[in-house]
Amino acid sequence: MANTAKFDRRDVLESATRLFWQKGYHGTSTRDIQQATNLKPGSIYAAFGSKSGLFNEVLHFYAESMAGQLSQILSQHSAVTEGLRAFLHHVILEGGDDAPSELCLLAKSLSELEEGEAALLSETRKLLAATEQRFQKALAQAVANGELPADTDTALAARQFQIQLIGLRSYLRATGNKDAVASLITQLFR
Known part of the structure; x- marks a missing residue:
């Protein structure tokens, strides 16, 4: 019979996300992971393969969480632009009291990871x-709703919005x- 995990993967990912977000990838030790997740080293490695395997899942967990927040907040506003503004307000100003860092975990990781950690660096870039x-x-x-001019370059506008998000979080920090x-x-x- 296969050995099944005796822990809630989501709970582990939530704890590990907070830990990596606070301390960074390099600043987080295996002992820190053990203490934050209440898992023994063998369980961590069996479930995630390595510290980098856990971190990779944390990056995805964080990105999915942000995507869920964006979707939920957009659904609560009749105007997309108001929803995007509310998303920024929520993530930067309201979420800051609970977040372990004012910085975006993806942006923080991108600045910390080195070229020798190519797989994690590439994954972080893909998620961004x-x-x-x-x-x-x-x-x-x-x-399409007429909230923005028909000739708006949405790719450029999305890039600017992402830069605003990262920049405003950094400015607040x-x-x-x-x-x-x-x-x-x-x-x-406006």
Whole structure:
């Protein structure tokens, strides 16, 4: 009979996500992972293969969580642009009290990973590109709804939106100035 996991994978991924988000990939030790997840080294390696295997799943878990938040927030607004603005507000200003870092885990990881960690670096880039594609899809809907001009370059607008998201999170981390960030978010799509 196969040995089945005696833990909730989602709970482990949530704990590991918070840990990696707070300490970074290189700053997180195997002992840290054990303490955060309540798993023994053998269980971690059996379930995820390695620290990098766990981190890869964490990156996907984080990206899927962000995609779910985007979808949920967009569904709560009749105007896509209002939904995108609310998403920024939620992720940057409201989620910050619970998040272990003001920075996006993907952007933080991209800046930390080295070329020798090519697989993780490539995966992080793919996940950021997929996020940008989600923004482009939403912006295309905003164009179709007449919220944005018909000649809007949605690929460029999605890239700018992603840069705003990463930049505003970094600015908040650097300054702690929530009022300035809130004002900048309000100015988007005007």
